[in-house]
Amino acid sequence: MAYSMDGEKVNVQRLIEEKQNSNKWRVRMEKVVPFILFLIASISIVTTIGIMYILLKESMQFFKEVSIIEFFTGTVLKPLSSEASFGVLPLLMGTLISTTIAMLVALPVGLMSAIYLSEYAPDRIRRICKPLLEVLAGIPTIVYGFFAFTFVTPILKHIIPELEATNILSPGIVMGVMIIPMIASLSEDAMSAVPNTMREGALALGATKLEVVFKIVIPGALSGIIASVVLALSRAIGETMIVTIASGSTKNFTLDVTQSMQTMTAYIVEVTGGDAPAGSTIYYSLYAVAMTLFVFTLVMNLFATFISKKWRYQYE
Amino acid sequence: MTIHYISASERGTRMKMRIIINELAKYLFLLATLFGIVVLGILLYQIFADGFSWLNIDFLTNKLSTDAEKAGILGAILGTLWLMLVVAPVTMILGVGTAIYLEMYAKKGKIQSIIQTNISNLAGIPSIVYGILGMTVFVRTLQLGNIVLAGGLTMALLILPITIVASQEALRAIPASLSEASYGMGATKWQTIKNIVLPAALPSILTGAILSLSRAIGETAPLVVIGIPALLIPLPGSIFDKFTVLPVQIYYWTLDSTMIKEYANLAAAAIIVLLALLLILNLTAIIIRNKFQKTY
Numbered sequence: 001m002a003y004s005m006d007g008e009k010v011n012v013q014r015l016i017e018e019k020q021n022s023n024k025w026r027v028r029m030e031k032v033v034p035f036i037l038f039l040i041a042s043i044s045i046v047t048t049i050g051i052m053y054i055l056l057k058e059s060m061q062f063f064k065e066v067s068i069i070e071f072f073t074g075t076v077l078k079p080l081s082s083e084a085s086f087g088v089l090p091l092l093m094g095t096l097i098s099t100t101i102a103m104l105v106a107l108p109v110g111l112m113s114a115i116y117l118s119e120y121a122p123d124r125i126r127r128i129c130k131p132l133l134e135v136l137a138g139i140p141t142i143v144y145g146f147f148a149f150t151f152v153t154p155i156l157k158h159i160i161p162e163l164e165a166t167n168i169l170s171p172g173i174v175m176g177v178m179i180i181p182m183i184a185s186l187s188e189d190a191m192s193a194v195p196n197t198m199r200e201g202a203l204a205l206g207a208t209k210l211e212v213v214f215k216i217v218i219p220g221a222l223s224g225i226i227a228s229v230v231l232a233l234s235r236a237i238g239e240t241m242i243v244t245i246a247s248g249s250t251k252n253f254t255l256d257v258t259q260s261m262q263t264m265t266a267y268i269v270e271v272t273g274g275d276a277p278a279g280s281t282i283y284y285s286l287y288a289v290a291m292t293l294f295v296f297t298l299v300m301n302l303f304a305t306f307i308s309k310k311w312r313y314q315y316e
Numbered sequence: 317m318t319i320h321y322i323s324a325s326e327r328g329t330r331m332k333m334r335i336i337i338n339e340l341a342k343y344l345f346l347l348a349t350l351f352g353i354v355v356l357g358i359l360l361y362q363i364f365a366d367g368f369s370w371l372n373i374d375f376l377t378n379k380l381s382t383d384a385e386k387a388g389i390l391g392a393i394l395g396t397l398w399l400m401l402v403v404a405p406v407t408m409i410l411g412v413g414t415a416i417y418l419e420m421y422a423k424k425g426k427i428q429s430i431i432q433t434n435i436s437n438l439a440g441i442p443s444i445v446y447g448i449l450g451m452t453v454f455v456r457t458l459q460l461g462n463i464v465l466a467g468g469l470t471m472a473l474l475i476l477p478i479t480i481v482a483s484q485e486a487l488r489a490i491p492a493s494l495s496e497a498s499y500g501m502g503a504t505k506w507q508t509i510k511n512i513v514l515p516a517a518l519p520s521i522l523t524g525a526i527l528s529l530s531r532a533i534g535e536t537a538p539l540v541v542i543g544i545p546a547l548l549i550p551l552p553g554s555i556f557d558k559f560t561v562l563p564v565q566i567y568y569w570t571l572d573s574t575m576i577k578e579y580a581n582l583a584a585a586a587i588i589v590l591l592a593l594l595l596i597l598n599l600t601a602i603i604i605r606n607k608f609q610k611t612y
Binding site for chain 2: 026027029030033034036037038040041042043044045047048050051054055058108109112113115116117120121129132133135136138139140141142143144145146147149150151165177180181184208209210211213231234237238239240241244245265268269272273278286287290293294297298300301302305
């Protein structure tokens with residue numbers, strides 16, 4: 001028997017037992033916790049597998065009813081007609097055109113912004129401009145869709161009278177504005193990573209700042225710049241709400257940007273919004289289109305990762 | 317090789333040209349930077365011009381109505397809140413749990429690198445594909461229907477990669493000396509994580525979680541795919557009710573504005589509310605970061 005400081009009797013034997021029991025529990029926790037955490041971590045893997053499994057399985061169902069060749073070479077998409085035709089090319093064309101327009105806006109503007117922010121801007125201006133560009137990146141896409149539909153399209157109509165109320169040009173431009181911050185900030189990161197000694201070397205040889213930019217900084221940051229462009233591209237391909245709102249749902253196979261065209265993403269929204277009965281060919285076409293979209297973006301993302309890892313010039 | 321000399325005067329003109337071009341380029345680059353900011357200004361101005369006069373207490377507290385004068389967004393606001401009630405805990409538990417596993421437990425090797433690569437690929441999948449996942453798994457296979465729970469789980473998966481990466485960075489910023497001190501006192505690994513590392517990383521984790529939540533609040537496409545009806549529905553009262561959210565409501569109003577012009581104003585007013593909500597969330601994140609974050 002021992003006594004505690006308050007003078008009470010204390011059973012040492014029991015104290016030791018309690019201590020050992022709690023240790024046992026602790027030891028068990030040490031084994032259980034990592035296992036639970038591993039299960040949690042594997043949910044991200046399950047998600048990927050789930051997405052691929054669903055897309056593959058339901059696409060297979062679709063390709064039982066529509067031949068894969070017809071799907072990828074057909075220029076007519078008429079899912080609701082009595083003589084239904086499922087060619088994905090109009091959707092691919094819509095995505096290609098909207099993405100091209102977006103890149104025509106975002107590529108020059110984004111890269112020039114990156115150059116300005118990384119090479120020319122005084123600290124004070126950089127500190128104002130960068131957060132503002134981040135705000136631009138944080139605005140929900142639905143807001144851009146509203147902007148394209150109710151503001152940009154009417155303005156463009158003044159310039160191009162034959163523009164339709166829903167057209168691919170206006171969402172393309174607005175999508176370009178949306179991805180400017182992405183190209184600007186990722187490219188700026190890459191340019192800032194080029195060491196100053198290289199710039200100073202060129203300046204000392206008498207180069208102007210512009211020459212330093214084009215002959216030293218851009219070549220040195222090329223892998224990062226390309227990666228940022230590819231990521232922006234993949235973002236534009238997957239963008240949904242802007243094109244759904246402002247480009248309508250006409251499945252045109254054309255190069256005329258004043259017309260309404262449908263992208264892959266907008267088609268998915270149209271079909272699911274229309275409550276296509278499960279099991280119908282239209283319903284399965286959804287998955288085939290989503291599969292195509294998924295493969296496109298996945299390839300681009302993997303490519304971007306590959307470039308920024310393998311091609312990066314390692315500075316000392 | 318022949319050496320080509322140029323006269324001093326020609327060198328002078330060339331130098332002058334190079335300097336002028338450099339100056340011009342500088343202003344061109346500045347103009348490009350301002351372009352994005354000017355568009356941002358026009359966008360915000362346009363939305364306030366369209367919607368600000370429609371924004372009042374009635375708009376915030378009325379239910380949805382086909383009559384533009386009476387229509388309000390109470391249902392959409394409640395829907396957004398209910399949705400966050402599902403998204404926040406699910407994405408926090410999954411995100412922080414994954415981050416702890418990857419940073420603290422996983423051995424540097426195959427499994428860890430597979431999970432890590434997978435996460436960065438998940439972040440690049442278009443949101444609409446998550447919508448299809450949610451529609452197929454939660455709405456149809458598990459037969460939940462288009463209720464808050466189904467939408468919330470879909471959104472939680474969508475923002476999971478961002479939450480994981482943010483939490484990982486937060487955990488990585490905690491210096492090893494802290495946990496080593498804890499081990500030195502005889503604490504076990506889990507005790508150290510629970511009592512030392514997590515509390516220290518909490519402000520950064522919260523900041524990241526709030527920022528990814530604000531992404532979920534603005535997302536439209538996955539919820540449209542899941543099938544939120546454009547019809548008038550009763551106010552949601554639990555996570556098992558049908559619901560609508562602000563972005564989806566904005567979407568339907570914008571689409572219908574070709575028929576009823578006032579719907580464009582309603583959409584603009586709802587956008588102001590949505591942007592205000594996002595602003596509040598982002599400010600909260602910034603305040604948490606500045607107030608509680610320690611640099612070690």
